[in-house]
Amino acid sequence: MYYEDMEQLRKLDRERIRLSQAAAVLHWDQECYLPPEGVEDRAEQLAVLQGLAHEKLIDPRLGELLDKLDEDVPPAVPPAENEFPARDFLRVLRRDYGRARKLPGDFVRECAKAEGLSQAAWIEARKQKDYAAFAPHLEKMIDLARKKAEYWGWEKTRLYDGLLDFHEPGLGVKELAALFGPLREHLQGFLKKITAQPQPEGAFFHQTYDSSKQDTFCREVLAGLGFNARRGRLDLSAHPFTTTLGFNDVRITTRYGKNDPLSGLFSVIHEGGHAFYELGMDPSLRSSCLAEGTSMGIHESQSRLWENVIGRSRSFWRPWFPCLKKYFPDQLGGTGFDEFYRAVNTVIPGPIRVEADEVSYSLHIILRFEMEERLFAGSLTVNELPAAWNTAMKDYLGVECADDAEGILQDVHWSMGAFGYFPSYALGNLYALQFWEKLCTDIPGVEEALEKQEYGLIHNWLREKIHRKGRSAEPAVLIKEITERELSLESFLRYIKTKYSELYGL
């Protein structure tokens, strides 16, 4: 019985995944190619597909099979799919199914409707720089998020833990506070030292860079990094993203700035890092719920590893800077390598998270985590939020927000009810460096390889240790297994302090 039931379960799971992938195609098209007046039809098409995918996830037959398979003991040697991690599959699917089943249909519909209204209100409020217009929606989204965590079975005092666990299994308020508290203090102090130093000029950023040349350069870099154009694409969209449309179809997007030859490129490398993860899954996981990143934080570690640790390093740019110069001889002909490298790594704290440098970035995240924690603990109200935000910005980053648009209203996440999501960005930094230190120990000569534009060994290490496992290994298990210790600040701080002390002569 075991194998028949398992086969049946995998079939149900696969159909749901196929529907989600179909929805992803529609979403990709919407961001990249949809004619303006097609949005209304598209929204209805997506609603139908997502509704059907949800129906399939809460199908009681799935629950029955999960129950039966829980009791059944598989024969010692499975006949066919001997490489498929069946126990992990059951654990993960049981979690997904359980979470989805616990939410009443009416509640799911209420959330979808509120989310639509809230996002529309946020867009308008940001345009008008008017937090007050958005506040009632934020209140509503917090309320719904609380209810969701309650439905999931979290105690009233630990609702935020439930939301955090959804994005990063195993890491709650206590664990994050223990990481983020000291991290904030270190970064705050270090940032003060840096901002006391003279800044590099980077005058070449204030010129014009033809978009189609940027595009050609980006495609050259992406191919050079090993992105397989037979298994993916690069397109343009207003906001860069990565999406998985199939085991052999992972697509990334970017956009180009007229006066900045690098922001488009760093998006390409960042999304490329996400794509390498998605493309590195073991074939046995194909079209199952395991063929995804194991957590938001681990996913973000891959994008940040490529974008920052590799993509903003000296060794990376040694061969690529001359190549970039060939595309823009007029703009960059007079720029020396060191000047360029310093400009790529300029630390200037500003109000906007997505434009932040490596040193400031985590402070933006910690601020958001602390706000969320207090909102859910009830020690901060929605009305008090903007003042608290602005005070913390000043305190942590030394930055004054000119208005709500570049302050509290800058991110889309809360308008979508995605509380507990932000921490994964900072966790990504920590994971990335802890992996990277181990990688550098395992593979001697990584810098030399980067200077020769050889990325194969790095890919192999990441694929073998992380990518191929998908969701079969939980993040806490993964970091421990690979680096032989729990997630900590050490590697990240070591990296930041070494790199930027040298850059700023500290």
Add this chain to the structure above:
Amino acid sequence: MYYEDMEQLRKLDRERIRLSQAAAVLHWDQECYLPPEGVEDRAEQLAVLQGLAHEKLIDPRLGELLDKLDEDVPPAVPPAENEFPARDFLRVLRRDYGRARKLPGDFVRECAKAEGLSQAAWIEARKQKDYAAFAPHLEKMIDLARKKAEYWGWEKTRLYDGLLDFHEPGLGVKELAALFGPLREHLQGFLKKITAQPQPEGAFFHQTYDSSKQDTFCREVLAGLGFNARRGRLDLSAHPFTTTLGFNDVRITTRYGKNDPLSGLFSVIHEGGHAFYELGMDPSLRSSCLAEGTSMGIHESQSRLWENVIGRSRSFWRPWFPCLKKYFPDQLGGTGFDEFYRAVNTVIPGPIRVEADEVSYSLHIILRFEMEERLFAGSLTVNELPAAWNTAMKDYLGVECADDAEGILQDVHWSMGAFGYFPSYALGNLYALQFWEKLCTDIPGVEEALEKQEYGLIHNWLREKIHRKGRSAEPAVLIKEITERELSLESFLRYIKTKYSELYGL
């Protein structure tokens, strides 16, 4: 009860349409942007979507509602959607539902499987120019098509009628033979006269035309014709097609030939004609089974009207030829208008249908219709087919097929089991000219309008008379209503003989 039931029925219909549109997005992406290795996942995604759309079409609740609504009499004044043609909706949906319900699930699956094998075999056989390798698959597809017509309830002696009716409601073997017999004789005789005349040179076709300039020109023409880029797109694909992804999202594709500045453009105008039809539906039909072309023949009349009747006319090219010259001054600078116009309308019979001129084209179709008719009547076997084909090609067009690839194996249709489809191409010509004659009577000065690049009055006429009705008017009703007579040869023959007698000095 009536309105509640109707609302419920429309909801079921709408969900099915949304799924079909989602499948159309995936299919469009597959033809235009899918990374090569993504095909396998895509096939599975499409199978899931199409399976669900079919499930929704044969949902017994749909049948129950159709039955109830058949008996219910609607109140005299409908409260809301007073413009929605509810009776037509019931008639069309009842037909779609009935057809789908009559096919057993096992049979549908057998067809899908056989079709896959048959198409693969056809691709390989055409490559190898080896009809014998494809013959057993053709036999199978004919057998399945017979069965399908039987399931639909057609008598054993009238199975081909059933297939014809599926593509063009109301036109069977008898009606088509009555049209196509005389048409063949007229065209055969006229073609002989033409081919006895000296041919224009058209030397400018043997030069090189930059694809990106062709593309810019095509987009200029498409916009000039009134294609609204906010409600559609033009992309590139191996085979040009039109697809409807939503009420406000109709997309066309083309491809450019290096040595031919016009084949890409004529595809754009042809597909543009299909798109105008799809974009012209009345808003009340939105997301219902009525928001489609009413038949293949009527659809083809719209594409052929724009491509040939308008797109290959003197008046059309008066303003566009100077514009084309600007894009290609080196290649076309020395070409006079008359020389160009003659080259655009050269009549040279050849073996390939899709490359045929206006005079030859219908003969290719009539040949296929006659072959199909004899295959289904049992007066021709699959083994005898190539010889019969080659004899007819020689007889009707004076053409010798060099091999099976440019003969019997040239078209994809039969490999997909799409028997009864070909006639709609020739019917398209007949419908187009019968509409056009009426249009020219209703709107004086059409030629002058074309010379001024004014297409608005033509669009308005077509939209009002044809497009906005979608499937609410059957083709036979439509042609009678608009032109006050049944479909006949007269207008088409008048057009062909007038235009080409002048061109060839007959």
